[in-house]
Amino acid sequence: MALPKQSEDFPAWYQAVIRDAGMAENGLARGSMVIKPWGYAIWEQIQRAVDDRIKATGHENLYFPTLIPESLLEREAETVEGFAPEVIVATHSGGKKMEDALILRPTSETVIWDTYSRWVQSYRDLPLLYNQWANVFRAEMRSRLFLRTSEFLWQEGHTAHETSVDAIKETALIMRDVYIDVIKNVLKIPGFVGRKSESERFPGAQETITFETMMRDKKALQSCTSHYLGQLFAKTYGVQFQTREGGLDFAYATSWGISTRIIGGLIMAHGDDHGLRLPTGVAPKQVVIVPIYKNDEQASAVLEKANAISTDLTTKNIRVKIDDRDEYRPGYKYAEWELKGVPLRIEIGPRDLESKSVMISSRLGGEKQSVNFDELTGYVIKALEDFDSQLLSEAQSFQQDNVFTPASYDEMREFLSEANGFALAPWNGKADSEAQVKKETKATIRCLPMQDDDLNNAVQNGNFKRPGPAKGTKCIITGEPATEMALFAQAY
Amino acid sequence: MALPKQSEDFPAWYQAVIRDAGMAENGLARGSMVIKPWGYAIWEQIQRAVDDRIKATGHENLYFPTLIPESLLEREAETVEGFAPEVIVATHSGGKKMEDALILRPTSETVIWDTYSRWVQSYRDLPLLYNQWANVFRAEMRSRLFLRTSEFLWQEGHTAHETSVDAIKETALIMRDVYIDVIKNVLKIPGFVGRKSESERFPGAQETITFETMMRDKKALQSCTSHYLGQLFAKTYGVQFQTREGGLDFAYATSWGISTRIIGGLIMAHGDDHGLRLPTGVAPKQVVIVPIYKNDEQASAVLEKANAISTDLTTKNIRVKIDDRDEYRPGYKYAEWELKGVPLRIEIGPRDLESKSVMISSRLGGEKQSVNFDELTGYVIKALEDFDSQLLSEAQSFQQDNVFTPASYDEMREFLSEANGFALAPWNGKADSEAQVKKETKATIRCLPMQDDDLNNAVQNGNFKRPGPAKGTKCIITGEPATEMALFAQAY
DSSP states (O other): OOOOOTTTOHHHHHHHHHHHTTOEEEOSSTTOEEEOHHHHHHHHHHHHHHHHHHHHTTOEEOBOOSEEEHHHHHHHHHHSOOSGGGOEEEEEETTEEEEEEEEEOSSSHHHHHHHHHHHOSBGGGOOEEEEEEEEEEOOOSSOBTTTBOSEEEEEEEEEEESSHHHHHHHHHHIIIIIIIHHHHHTSOOOOEEEEOOGGGSOTTOSEEEEEEEEOTTSOEEEEEEEEEEETHHHHHHTOEEEOTTSOEEEOEEEEEEEETHHHHHHHHHHOBTTBOOOOTTTOSOSEEEEEOOSSHHHHHHHHHHHHHHHHHHHHTTOOEEEOOOTTSOHHHHHHHHHHTTOSEEEEEOHHHHHHTEEEEEETTOSOOEEEEGGGHHHHHHHHHHHHHHHHHHHHHHHHHHTEEOOSSHHHHHHHHTTTOOEEEEEEOOOHHHHHHHHHHHSOEEEEEEOOHHHHHHHHHHSOOOOOOSOTTOBOTTTOSBOOEEEEEEOBO | OOOOOTTTOHHHHHHHHHHHTTOEEEOSSTTOEEEOHHHHHHHHHHHHHHHHHHHHTTOEEOBOOSEEEHHHHHHHHTTSOOSGGGOEEEEEETTEEEEEEEEEOSSSHHHHHHHHHHHOSBGGGOOEEEEEEEEEEOOOSSOBTTTBOSEEEEEEEEEEESSHHHHHHHHHHIIIIIIIHHHHHTSOOOOEEEEOOGGGSOTTOSEEEEEEEEOTTSOEEEEEEEEEEETHHHHHHTOEEEOTTSOEEEOEEEEEEEETHHHHHHHHHHOBTTBOOOOTTTOSOSEEEEEOOSSHHHHHHHHHHHHHHHHHHHHTTOOEEEOOOTTSOHHHHHHHHHHTTOSEEEEEOHHHHHHTEEEEEETTOSOOEEEEGGGHHHHHHHHHHHHHHHHHHHHHHHHHHTEEOOSSHHHHHHHHTTTOOEEEEEEOOOHHHHHHHHHHHSOEEEEEEOOHHHHHHHHHHSOOOOOOSOTTOBOTTTOSBOOEEEEEEOBO
C-alpha cells in the first residue's frame, strides 16, 4: 500500500489515496464517479455540518426535478451565456422520442426562477429562502475524481428578496456563517474570501464571492461560491411583485453552492505521504481500536476491554471503530487506518490489560502515549481537540509560507509560471491585464480578497464596499493606477 | 381553504391537501414533481428514521452514477424482462450525440452488480452491505403527486452474500427492523407483511416481501419492498467468488427500497377532512404556538412568554414553531396548522399570562385543555405520546374493520368490485385464478401474509417456510386445494 510521494508526483499521489482509502472510483459512463463508503461517509458528515447551518440561518429545503425543458435554458441564453454548451440531454422516454428534449440540470436557477414566478405576487411572499441537495450534470471530457466529474453532488441555495440590500446581505451571510464556518472551523482548511473578477463570475451574477483554499501542491481550489444575481433571473422568468409602496418590482436573487469537490480539497489540503488526515468533525471514525492477541483466550479478554472502551467513548459522541478482523496483522491495520486518515489509534493487548493502560498514537505523528484506563476518555477528548488545532495550524502555516507579495511583474510572472503559491498584488481592475497574466503564467485571479471587516460589513449593511489599495498604488502588470488588490494563483 | 370531503371525492381531497398544505406541485417536465418545503421536511424526517436503522443493522451508504450505459440493461434483458420499456434515455452530451446512449437509472441493480464483479473475489469480500439515497426515473404517462411521478426519491439497498440463507435473512431483517419499524412505530401506519405472488414480484426476484397498508379510501398501498434475488444478477454480471471450501460460487443478492411514495401513504392513511394528521416522529413541527394580542404592548409580553415556552420545549427535543405573522388572524392560523397536520397547538394571549396558563388542543380533536405554565412541558411530552398512540390505534381499528373474510367467491368478487377493503381468502397459488380475480374485480393479490413468527423465522433461519392453510382448505376461486392464504385488494 505504498503511495507515490506527494512531493514527487502529486496527481499520482491524489489518485492513489482515493483508490487505496476506498473513497471513489470511475463509473461506467464517461466522466462519472462511484463514491465508495469511506468517501460517502465523509460527504455525509460535511452535508450534516452544512445543512445544520443552512437551517440555522433560516432556510428550508425542498426539491426540484432533475429534468428541465430545453426551452427554459434557451430563454436564459437570450440574456446570458449560460450552461447550454455543456449540458447532457435526454431525448427519449418510454421508447419514444419526446416532443421536448429535457436537459439534466447543470444547476437549477432556470427551473426554480420559472417556478418562483408563480410563488411570488407580493412583498409578503418574500423572502424565499430555499435550498436543495441534489445531483447535477455537466458534459466533462476530462474527468478527475471529486474535482471534475460528469455528475456530482451538491447543495444549491436559491433565494429571492425584496431589495438588493437584502440579497447582498444573504450572499455574504451564507459565505460567512455557512461556508467559511464549515470549511475553516470544521474542515480546518484556511483560505481567502473575496469577490471574483468579472471574467470569473458565475454566468449572470453581479457579484460572486468565493473562499479560495491552498492545496499542498500550492495550487488554489475554489471551495464554494455565493452569488448575488441582481434582477436578471426575475426579469427573464417574470418574478414581479407588488412592493410595500404599492408599486411593482422584480425580485433580487442569490444562489450559492458547495459540492463533493470539497472532498478533493480535503484530501489535498491535509493529506501527506501516508494518506488522508481527516479533521475530527468529518472523520467517519475518529478513533480506531486495534486489539492485539495471539490466541483465543487473549482475544476474549482483549476484545472485552476494547468493547468497554468503545462503549465509553461512544457515550461521549466519539465515533469509534474496533478493527477486529482476524485475517490481517496489526501492522497492516495501522497502515490502513493511517491511509484512511483516522485521527487517533488505540492499541490494546494482553500486557496492556496487565498494566491497565493502552497505547495511543495520533495520525499527526509524535510519540505513542501510554494512557491509563481511568484517564482514557478525558485523554481522547483532549487529544481530538488538539488534533484539530494542530491540523488547522499546520495548514495556516503552509498557506502563510506560500503567499508571496511580488515587487515587480517580472517577479510575479516568474513566481506564477509554476505552482509556487498565491501572489497578492495590486491590479488595475481591467480584463486585458487579467488576460495577460493568464496567458503568460496559466495563473488566474482567484479573488479580490476581503478582510473580515469587509465581509461583516456586507452581512450587516448589504454592500460590498471596502477600501481599495492606498492612493498612488500602481497595477503590478501595467503600472496604471490600481483599483484592487488581487490574489493570483494556478488553480484546479 | 375548505377541502373537498374525503368521503365524497377522495382523489380531489388528496390533491387539495397536497396543494394547500404546501407539500408538492407538478413540475414543468411531464410527470415530474416539485417537493415543496413542508413535504420535503417530512421526507427528511422519514429519511433520518430509515437511515438510522439501515446503519444500525450494519449497512454503509455509497453513491453510484445516475447514468447507466444502455448496453448494461440489454444484458439484463437477456435474462429477465426488466425496466427497459419504461426508461428515460440521454443521447446528447456537450452538443454532440454520444456513442453509447445512457439511461437514467430506474433502479440500480445493473450498474451495481456490474461493479460488484470487480469488488468481489473471495468469500472474505462478502457480505457487501450497501445502500444509496438517490433519485430514480421512470417514463410515466399518468402521474400523481408522490404516488407515481417520472422522478422520485428513494433509498435502494443492494447487498451481496455468500449463501442464500444469508441473503434471505437480510431480506427479512430489512423488512422487520428497518421498514416495519419505521412505518408502524414511527409513521403509525399498520399493515400486512407478506410475500408477493410470482406475478407481482420485482423482475428477477425469487421472493419479494412487502408491507401492505390500508388507505382511508380502503385501497391498499405497497409501502416498501425487500427482494431476495438469488444468483441471477451475479450470473448476469459475473460476480463469482472463491468459497471457504476453495470452490467457486456466484454471490446471492438482495435489494430493498422505500421512496417518497410513502408520503402519499402518510397523507392517505391518517388525513381527515381538515387535512393532514402527522405522527410526531415525522411532523416537521410538533407544536405550534399561536400568540394572541391586540396591541404592541400585549404583543411584547405574549411573544416573550411564547419564546420562553418554545425554548423550554426545544431543550426537550420538541420541534416548535411560533406563528407570529401579523398579517393573519388566529383563526386563519389554526386552520392552516390543522391542514398541515401539526399534532399540538398552544394558544397564548394576555388573559393566559394573567392566569399563568395556556390553552392546548390536539389535531386529533377533543376539548381544548387549560394547562398551567409550570405543568406545560410535562403535559406536552405526554400529549405527544398519547397523540401517536391514538393515531396508530385509530388506523388499526380502521384496518381491522375493513378486512373481510369472504365465505364464497361470489361474496369476494362483490366485495372487491369496489374499494371496500382487504379480502383474506385461501388460494390455490396458480396464476390463472389470480388473473381471473384481477380481471373480474380490478383487485390484485397484495401479499401472501406472514405472521410475526414467520418473519422472525426468516430473519433467524433464512427461509420463508410457514404453515399454509389447514389441510382440506379450498381455494376460494377454483375450489381446488388451497396452498396459501392471500390478501386481495384494489391498490394504488
